[in-house]
Amino acid sequence: MMPPLAALAAPVTAEFQQGLNDYAGTVDMRLRAQDTLDGSGRATNDVDGGDAALGDSLYALGFIRFDNVFGSEPGQVPYGSHIVSASLDVVTNVSSNAQSGNIFTVSALIDPLLLPETGTIFSAYNNTGGGFGGPDFQDNYTLRPGNPFRSVNAPVLTQDQGETTSSDITEVVRHWATGSADAPLNNGLIIADANGTDGWGISSSGNGVPENRPKLRISYYPPAEAALREAETLSFKQGNFNDTTQLTYENCVSVWIPDTVSAVNAANFPVLAARTPIDGNTIIGGQYLDGVNAAADSPDDQMIIQFKDLFGDQPGQIKIRPSLRIERAVLRLTTGPSGSANSPGPVDIQRMLQPWYTEDESGARTFKAFTDFKAPDAPSGTVGRGPTEATGDVAPAEYSYWGMSFNQILDGDVTASVQAWAAGAPNYGWSIQQSTSDGWQLFFPGASNADLRPELLITYSYDPDADNDGLSDEWETANGTNPAVADADADPDADGLTNKQEYDLGTKPTLADTDGDKLNDKAETNTGKWVSVTDTGTDPLVADSDGDGLPDGLENPDLSYTGATQPGSDPNEMDTDGDGLPDSSELAFETDPSSATSVPTPVFENVMTENFDGQALNSTPEFTTTLGSFLAGVMGSEVPAHGNTAQITDGSATVNSSVAWGYVAAKGKAVRLTFDYRLSADVGTAEAADGFGIGLFRTATYEQSGAANPGALPKAWEDPRTGGGYPDAVFFGFDIYNGTTEGNNVRVTGPADPGAALINKALSVPINSGVFNRVVITGITVGTSSVFSMDLISDVDGAAPVTTAVFKNLLVPGFDVTKEEFRVIAGARNGTSVVKSEFDNISLAAAGTSIVTPPAAPAFSITGLVRTESPAGLTVTWDSVAGGVYTVERSENLSGAWTAVGTAVTATGAVSTLTDALPENPPTALFYRVRRSQ
Numbered sequence: 001m002m003p004p005l006a007a008l009a010a011p012v013t014a015e016f017q018q019g020l021n022d023y024a025g026t027v028d029m030r031l032r033a034q035d036t037l038d039g040s041g042r043a044t045n046d047v048d049g050g051d052a053a054l055g056d057s058l059y060a061l062g063f064i065r066f067d068n069v070f071g072s073e074p075g076q077v078p079y080g081s082h083i084v085s086a087s088l089d090v091v092t093n094v095s096s097n098a099q100s101g102n103i104f105t106v107s108a109l110i111d112p113l114l115l116p117e118t119g120t121i122f123s124a125y126n127n128t129g130g131g132f133g134g135p136d137f138q139d140n141y142t143l144r145p146g147n148p149f150r151s152v153n154a155p156v157l158t159q160d161q162g163e164t165t166s167s168d169i170t171e172v173v174r175h176w177a178t179g180s181a182d183a184p185l186n187n188g189l190i191i192a193d194a195n196g197t198d199g200w201g202i203s204s205s206g207n208g209v210p211e212n213r214p215k216l217r218i219s220y221y222p223p224a225e226a227a228l229r230e231a232e233t234l235s236f237k238q239g240n241f242n243d244t245t246q247l248t249y250e251n252c253v254s255v256w257i258p259d260t261v262s263a264v265n266a267a268n269f270p271v272l273a274a275r276t277p278i279d280g281n282t283i284i285g286g287q288y289l290d291g292v293n294a295a296a297d298s299p300d301d302q303m304i305i306q307f308k309d310l311f312g313d314q315p316g317q318i319k320i321r322p323s324l325r326i327e328r329a330v331l332r333l334t335t336g337p338s339g340s341a342n343s344p345g346p347v348d349i350q351r352m353l354q355p356w357y358t359e360d361e362s363g364a365r366t367f368k369a370f371t372d373f374k375a376p377d378a379p380s381g382t383v384g385r386g387p388t389e390a391t392g393d394v395a396p397a398e399y400s401y402w403g404m405s406f407n408q409i410l411d412g413d414v415t416a417s418v419q420a421w422a423a424g425a426p427n428y429g430w431s432i433q434q435s436t437s438d439g440w441q442l443f444f445p446g447a448s449n450a451d452l453r454p455e456l457l458i459t460y461s462y463d464p465d466a467d468n469d470g471l472s473d474e475w476e477t478a479n480g481t482n483p484a485v486a487d488a489d490a491d492p493d494a495d496g497l498t499n500k501q502e503y504d505l506g507t508k509p510t511l512a513d514t515d516g517d518k519l520n521d522k523a524e525t526n527t528g529k530w531v532s533v534t535d536t537g538t539d540p541l542v543a544d545s546d547g548d549g550l551p552d553g554l555e556n557p558d559l560s561y562t563g564a565t566q567p568g569s570d571p572n573e574m575d576t577d578g579d580g581l582p583d584s585s586e587l588a589f590e591t592d593p594s595s596a597t598s599v600p601t602p603v604f605e606n607v608m609t610e611n612f613d614g615q616a617l618n619s620t621p622e623f624t625t626t627l628g629s630f631l632a633g634v635m636g637s638e639v640p641a642h643g644n645t646a647q648i649t650d651g652s653a654t655v656n657s658s659v660a661w662g663y664v665a666a667k668g669k670a671v672r673l674t675f676d677y678r679l680s681a682d683v684g685t686a687e688a689a690d691g692f693g694i695g696l697f698r699t700a701t702y703e704q705s706g707a708a709n710p711g712a713l714p715k716a717w718e719d720p721r722t723g724g725g726y727p728d729a730v731f732f733g734f735d736i737y738n739g740t741t742e743g744n745n746v747r748v749t750g751p752a753d754p755g756a757a758l759i760n761k762a763l764s765v766p767i768n769s770g771v772f773n774r775v776v777i778t779g780i781t782v783g784t785s786s787v788f789s790m791d792l793i794s795d796v797d798g799a800a801p802v803t804t805a806v807f808k809n810l811l812v813p814g815f816d817v818t819k820e821e822f823r824v825i826a827g828a829r830n831g832t833s834v835v836k837s838e839f840d841n842i843s844l845a846a847a848g849t850s851i852v853t854p855p856a857a858p859a860f861s862i863t864g865l866v867r868t869e870s871p872a873g874l875t876v877t878w879d880s881v882a883g884g885v886y887t888v889e890r891s892e893n894l895s896g897a898w899t900a901v902g903t904a905v906t907a908t909g910a911v912s913t914l915t916d917a918l919p920e921n922p923p924t925a926l927f928y929r930v931r932r933s934q
Contacts, residue, residue: 011084012222014077016066017215018205021075025067026205026214027188062202063113064088065188066216071181079180080223082231084327086173087166088189090202091212094161098201103345103402108172109187171330171411173218231327231461234318236307238281238445238453247316251308252445252454253357253429254280255367257301277367280305280444285336302387304356305445306429307456311422320422322484323463323473329418330411331399331430332455336441337407343440348397351417352387352428387431394431418458471503480510496522507540517543518553520932528572530557533884533932538571547811548574549584549783559883561592565910566882568594574782580808582787585780588669588818602847604672608664608824610842612644618664619842621646622707625657641797642676642772645838648692648828656712658827659839662705668846670780671696671817673824676796676840677775679736679768691718691767692828692837695731696779698751699821702728711827718829720747725754729822730788730815732777736767748788750812759810765794765802772796772840781818787811862930868915875915878930880907887931888914892923901928 018026070077077083088106092098169189179185193200203212221231238252255277280303311318318324331349356368373387387393399412414430421427434440443452464472469486476483481492481499488500495512497505507514507521514521523533524540531537538545538552545552552571561568569576569583576583576593581600583593589600610619623646639645648657677692693711702708715723718735725731726749733747744767747757765773774793779786790806824844828837864877876888884907889898901916916928 011219013217013219014069014075015215015217016069017210018213019210020213023068023075025069026064027067028062028064028204028214030204031061031063062191063188064191064205064214065186067186069186069216069218070176070179070184077177077218077220078222079177081177081220082225083170083174083177084219084221085168086170086216086218088169089164089166089215089217090191091207092161092163092165093201093203095201097199099161099163100198100200104191104193104200105402106167106169106189106191108169108175108189112187168413170328177220231459233457233459234316235455235457236310237450237455240450240453240455249316252281252305253308253365254303254305254445254454255356256280256283256303256444277369279365279367279446281446283444283446284448285443301434303432303442303444304352304387304429305432305454306352306427308427310418310427310456310458318422318458318460321462321473321477323466324422324460325463326415326419326422326458326460328413328457328459329415330457331414332409332411332457333401333432334443334452334454335408335410336443343434345402345434345440346397346400347432347434347440349399349401349412349414350387350389350394350397350431350433351414351420352394352431354387354393355426355428356387387433398430414456470500475503479508493521495520505540514540515543515552517551524552530570530572532558536571544571544783546570546572546574546583547782547785548582549781549785550587553881555583556881556883557594561594562882563590568592570594574811575809580789581780582782582809584782585669585787588781602670604670604845604847606843606845607666608661608842608844610661612646612840619661620705621659621661622705623657623659624707624709639838639840642840645678645840647836647838648826649837656709656717656827656829657837658707658709658711658717658825660706660708660825661823661842661844663699663821663823664844666822666844666846667818667820669818670778670847672779672843672845672847673775673777674841674843674845675775675826676772677734678770678772678836678838679828680770680836680838690716690829691733691735692826693717693720693731693733694824694826695720695726695729696815696820696822697726697825698728699823700728702823702825704823708823708825709827710825711829716829717827720749721755721757725749725756727751727754729754730779730786730812732775732790734763734767746790746806748807748810748812751815752813758812759807761807763792763806764804765792769795771798772838774801774841779812779815779817781816782811784816785811785813786815786817862928863911864913865928873915873917874926874928875913876901876928876930877911877913880910880912882907882909884932886912888916889929889931890916891927891929892925893927898929 015021016023016025018024068076070079072078092100172189176184176186191202203209203214205213207213236249236252238249240249257277309317311320313319354373357365359365373391373393389396398414398416401410401412417430443449443454445453447453462473464474466473467482467484467486469488471481471483471488473483479502481487481490488503489498491498491509493508493510493512497507497509499509502509502521505521505526512520515524517524517538519536519538519540521540523536524538524545525531525535526539527535527537529537533556536552543551548569550567550569550571554565555567555569555571557568557570557576559566559568564587567583567587574582577586577596577598579586579596579599581589581593586593586598586600589602591600592598606617608619609615609617610621646659648659673694673696675694679692693716697708697710702710710726710729711717715726716733718733720726720731720733728751729749730751731749731754733749735745735747736743744763746759746761746763748759749756750758772795774796776791776793777788778790779788787809789808789810792804792806794802794804824842826839826842862876862878864875866875866877867873868875878886880886886905886907888901888905890901891898902914905912905914
């Protein structure tokens with residue numbers, strides 16, 4: 001059954017602002033070169049009163065940390081949430097000269113900010129370092145970038161008095177959300193001047209107006225909702241091995257177009273002419289995007305980059321589905337290591353609207369010349385100035401980078417482009433152009449350090465129900481209904497169940513009989529109780545609901561037993577008559593599975609025997625021990641009532657031994673394995689052997705003959721679950737080793753899941769009683785499997801042996817005794833004591849070889865349509881099940897109404913007929929159908 005499809009709620013928005021909504025976790029501080037620290041670790045020139053001047057001639061930095069943001073308390077963001085967006089809002093003071101025209105960026109500290117209790121904060125400053133602080137700060141702390149502050153009202157960066165400005169720190173907060181209470185990642189934020197000395201005064205957490213204090217806003221889906229949405233982020237970076245997809249991405253194409261020869265790195269490109277494209281995948285070091293050239297005909301430097309093959313059905317691609325949602329896409333670029341890499345910006349990301357290279361069959365690329373970009377209607381001879389909006393080559397700027405420092409990673413929001421590509425727009429990549437005279441250095445896809453290459457990060461998810469019909473899109477796509485059309489009430493397979501009902505049940509909406517058992521899905525009500533042929537109680541997803549080896553459509557307890565084609569059994573009961581044998585097993589013995597008085601009496605014939613006293617049939621036992629081959633002297637002799645016995649462990653500290661018989665044909669309707677065993681400790685020891693085991697081992701895996709010890713460590717004879725179990729075997733382990741909780745137990749494993757016990761049953765008789773007990777194991781065919789039963793006869797040589805049924809009719813899937821070729825192998829191991837484990841009177845028998853294969857349920861179809869002359873009419877013939885009630889209907893066209901022909905027919909056998917009397921002038925065409933109503 002499918003789980004209910006929950007409606008996705010809108011993301012939760014949490015705000016953290018000192019003194020509002022019971023939040024009091026903000027820690028902020030101004031850090032300046034000339035400040036010293038007092039004993040409390042506060043800057044002596046810092047003012048708690050509410051404003052901090054940043055980025056002035058003193059190169060002041062702002063430090064701010066929001067504590068207690070993540071957690072499980074009300075108002076907190078749970079760890080593991082999916083962060084949709086996050087921003088830091090600050091307000092410019094209204095005091096004199098608080099405003100600034102500079103660019104200020106916010107970055108997150110990877111490690112906690114550790115300040116000395118006294119002394120200066122920074123020993124020196126690197127004035128070419130973009131304002132991040134001096135070498136002490138730059139060398140000792142690693143930053144995770146945010147973005148420049150922007151006005152919340154307009155896309156400008158000027159910080160005017162009283163104005164609220166905001167910085168997108170979504171990627172930063174997403175990183176924080178992956179932490180935990182024991183390993184938090186939120187170490188605070190640094191606000192720094194990126195391009196000048198024009199200071200900025202902002203309101204701190206001590207400002208007298210709470211609404212003016214710094215505010216952290218986070219929009220998120222909590223973990224449960226995030227799991228339902230199944231959002232995923234894929235990374236695309238040239239040559240990068242992705243741990244998630246286990247693939248290397250090799251489909252990034254880029255080009256650098258310098259505007260003049262002087263802008264070219266002469267060492268790498270000594271003969272390059274101006275405006276000639278350079279393959280960005282060959283550029284190893286960081287290069288420049290130079291600024292505006294004074295000459296009117298000299299265009300700017302540009303970088304064009306394309307991440308190909310983002311969408312598709314291959315691993316590492318995003319699958320295009322109607323329900324696909326591109327939630328966020330980020331183009332991440334890394335600046336070079338020198339101070340010359342700084343630039344105030346802006347540098348614009350613009351989506352390319354035209355192709356800019358060709359690729360031949362070998363993959364070799366030819367890049368479009370810079371001068372070839374021109375308007376489609378440009379006069380002949382016109383020289384283009386590179387991709388521009390005016391020529392229709394690029395879209396307007398989608399995102400602008402501002403305040404680029406050196407050794408910095410910057411994230412550009414390119415969600416709109418990726419959304420357009422997902423919707424079908426051609427992906428020609430982006431042009432990265434700048435509108436500043438201060439050049440900018442960045443790394444290209446050819447960088448030798450893969451961490452420095454451009455990276456595209458796409459976060460996406462699939463709306464689980466795009467048409468809001470209560471059926472998940474994944475289910476609709478897999479089952480042939482339309483995820484774009486609300487069709488919950490439709491019934492395409494005409495089985496009487498709507499798509500929504502089929503979704504809830506787990507059945508196929510386009511298949512009237514999902515499990516192929518010849519019963520309509522609607523009739524299989526899965527109640528476990530038979531009511532009628534229209535309410536069978538069976539499971540519509542399982543062809544044999546009761547596991548008795550008979551398909552549900554063959555069993556009908558309302559009908560009397562006539563034979564294999566009409567067993568009269570209940571499809572909800574493995575053993576309809578309760579006589580201890582599954583229904584299909586009774587059919588194999590040609591008895592009535594619906595009558596407890598009709599009990600098969602299989603006659604077992606020995607196919608292998610061994611009593612170690614010279615009487616044997618098809619028996620050549622082969623022994624193994626961990627000390628070498630067994631010798632004849634290891635055989636027990638003069639054992640009362642037994643004569644000789646096989647001592648699998650012999651009292652000489654042998655720890656793991658076995659006895660194996662070669663293959664003998666034992667295929668039949670049933671097999672029976674009988675053996676006597678005794679476990680005894682030497683005088684004065686407190687513990688006997690750990691236990692013993694015996695099984696039917698397939699010869700395809702364990703050979704036809706010869707010594708075999710499948711119980712060799714790390715497996716165990718007494719507990720067949722250990723070491724992954726015994727594949728290709730039905731195994732019975734007798735265990736006294738595990739003390740009072742699971743000791744004195746028998747466990748059974750089968751080939752379908754050898755590491756799991758099918759039964760773990762406590763025995764009423766101590767396994768290590770020191771007397772001989774007899775075990776009788778019977779296996780009977782059930783379809784493609786078998787059921788096994790075990791009886792234990794305690795003290796078989798005593799005056800009053802007692803027989804106990806250990807278990808009855810245990811289903812062992814995948815092991816059909818009628819078809820298997822197996823050999824018997826037994827073994828045991830000692831515990832810490834010196835003990836004896838003895839076997840005797842081994843017998844393997846089979847109950848005949850004449851197998852009756854249970855028939856499949858009859859097909860239900862019209863098999864004949866014959867016109868008769870006297871009386872005039874058409875005779876319809878169809879397959880049927882005795883006792884079933886059928887109605888024949890006709891129509892003059894398939895789209896018209898259907899009319900019942902005569903009265904309903906109650907079938908008396910596997911074939912039924914009905915003759916439709918025709919009028920003197922019958923219609924040109926007639927169509928017939930047969931419906932089973934009961």
